Amino acid sequence: MTESATTNFWERMQQIPRYWIYLLLAGVVTWQILRPLPLPVVPSVDTQGVYDAIRAVPDDKLIIISTDWDASTEAETAPQTAAVVHACFQLKKKFAIMNLQPPMGVKLANDIAKQAAKEYGAEYGVDWCNWGYKFGFDSVLLAMAKNIPKTMGEDFYGTPVSDLPMMKGVKDVNSIGLVVEITGLSGLTEMWIGLIQGPYQVPFASGYTAVMAPGYYPFLDSKQMAGMLVGAKGAAEMEVLVHRQDRGVKIITVQSWAHMLIIALIILGNVGYLLARRQAAREGRSAS
Amino acid sequence: MSTEVLVLWASAIATLGVYTILYRENPVSRLFEHIFVGLSVGYLIVATWTLNLEGKWWNPMVHEGRWYWILAPIVGLLFYFIYSRRLMWMARLAMGFFFGIAAGYTFRQFFPIYSPQVYGSFKPLLPDAQLGWSDVILHHWVFIIILLSVMSYFFFSVPPAVGS
Structure with missing residues (x-):
């Protein structure tokens, strides 16, 4: 059987060894890290919702940033956390970091907040604080709704939270103006909404890894969430809103070019498949 | 070389080492896989004790008379x-x-989580002062059709007859 050159080429295009594709992907990623070609980042309605929710918090209320993430999702959740922290400092809103799970998140978020606080001259205990990792999931939230100082006990540094100046007057869930939960774990949002947002009508916003975000859109549609940051894209959009393009924009630039490569390869593969099939039909044989 | 730079280098080498699995199974990826697993288990044990058991169980029991x-x-x-x-x-x-x-x-959590979503699914199917036909059809009709399709799929799915 004689095969034409065209058929051979297209059939070969469908059988590219996978390590060539990985190598090509690594090449595009390296190119974009070293010589980035930024693409426009336009804040979505969902991201704008997070920013507006922070801005709408009354001055006498606290924002809780629940940083339920660790190193495994850090590429997406750390820039989200940083952008939210910058928004709080810029809008002069007091916030407390806390963490239900995994425990590493509270340390990573603390480093981010400490770094950002230096830029704004913000003081620990006055403008922001870290309540630390609190084990117990539902029990922590239920207890916190009734009595925050008693439930939180000591902060990240071992100081009783009731001794912090910004905690003066903070008693229970009524002292909370917004909860921003940033996580790579599913299930925690349901706890926050089921035990805090729903029963006490505390505004709630969130930041998720891109892979888990689609499951939470119904909460946006039903207005249970004021806004949502979706993966590195959400972080980049939030960075645009706080006029501080940083790691989120860098990551989404690289990611966008990598996605474009994958889309181009999918198109190439499909075109190759159709052309190879047409060629094979013309020659009266089955395409490989 | 500062500690921070050393940590960054170690992280980069370990990450790339694990990613060598993309080429094929090899001793380098295995080595870093074991290092990562060991580190995370070690961290978990220490974190469980220092962040949880020590403060909430050991200290109250031993030092506070509970x-x-x-x-x-x-x-x-x-x-x-x-x-x-x-x-x-x-x-x-x-x-x-x-x-x-x-x-x-x-x-306790069920109703606060799901009831607003049930209310949220009641969307107007006719245009009004704020919504035109295009909005209603694009957003609400599409939503309702998909909602009913998904619900009917799950409600009326039947297991295949044995032996078919």
């Missing part, structure tokens, strides 16, 4: 009676206790 916390590990250990046919009922006691707590929490 001796009754000794009952907590006893309840926890009851789970292991699952391996004894004769004493399995004791494991069931512990399981029942925790099932009850979990069921209570779930019940």
